[in-house]
Amino acid sequence: MPISKSLSLLAIAAVLVLTACSEAPDTHPAQPVTKRKAVFKQFTRTLEPMGMVARDRKVYNPVEFKASALALEKLATQPWGYFTADSNYQPTRAAPAVWTQAAEFKQAQEAFLAKVGQLVKAADGGNLEIIRTAVNDVQSSCKTCHDQFRKNY
Numbered sequence: 465m466p467i468s469k470s471l472s473l474l475a476i477a478a479v480l481v482l483t484a485c486s487e488a489p490d491t492h493p494a495q496p497v498t499k500r501k502a503v504f505k506q507f508t509r510t511l512e513p514m515g516m517v518a519r520d521r522k523v524y525n526p527v528e529f530k531a532s533a534l535a536l537e538k539l540a541t542q543p544w545g546y547f548t549a550d551s552n553y554q555p556t557r558a559a560p561a562v563w564t565q566a567a568e569f570k571q572a573q574e575a576f577l578a579k580v581g582q583l584v585k586a587a588d589g590g591n592l593e594i595i596r597t598a599v600n601d602v603q604s605s606c607k608t609c610h611d612q613f614r615k616n617y
């Protein structure tokens with residue numbers, strides 16, 4: 465087989481593999497799904513070191529911890545505006561309930577924001593027991609919302 469032909473076969477094979485593995489592209493002009501997912505990923509990244517402090521896997525540094533709590537507080541308001549009426553499309557993992565139970569979805573956001581507020585307060589107080597509880601409460605409000613409003617696959 466001429467080399468150019470085997471190369472083009474290789475290219476086709478590569479495209480097939482990529483298509484099978486990657487999720488649908490976000491073709492919406494404003495890309496709300498991509499944008500909210502990016503914020504959620506930052507939620508995880510920002511919460512992680514605080515989770516480690518809460519589980520005694522990282523030394524508690526009050527200044528660092530406070531900075532993380534404030535960073536999470538800043539992120540915490542950001543995803544919700546991207547759940548626009550026209551943003552239920554692939555590659556979203558949002559459950560239809562986001563749109564059919566909008567009031568409950570809003571309540572879950574508010575419950576989460578309240579827990580993040582308590583985390584910032586706990587960070588100010590500097591009491592590790594209170595901090596632990598506050599971190600756990602934030603984590604369970606992430607999970608409560610996911611259980612109801614994020615598809616489980």
Ligand code: HEC
Nearest residue numbers: 501504505507508556557558572573576605606609613614
């Ligand atoms: C009020 C509901 C709600 C809260 C609170 C919430 N999430 Fe989510 N989260 C969602 C929804 C809905 C999606 C699916 C978004 C999509 O795919 O369009 C999601 C997606 C994610 C994703 C996947 C992003 C991706 O790339 O697909 C991560 C990671 C995540 N959330 C982390 C968190 C963390 C960590 C917290 C708490 C600090 C949190 N979320 C709080 C509703 C919530």
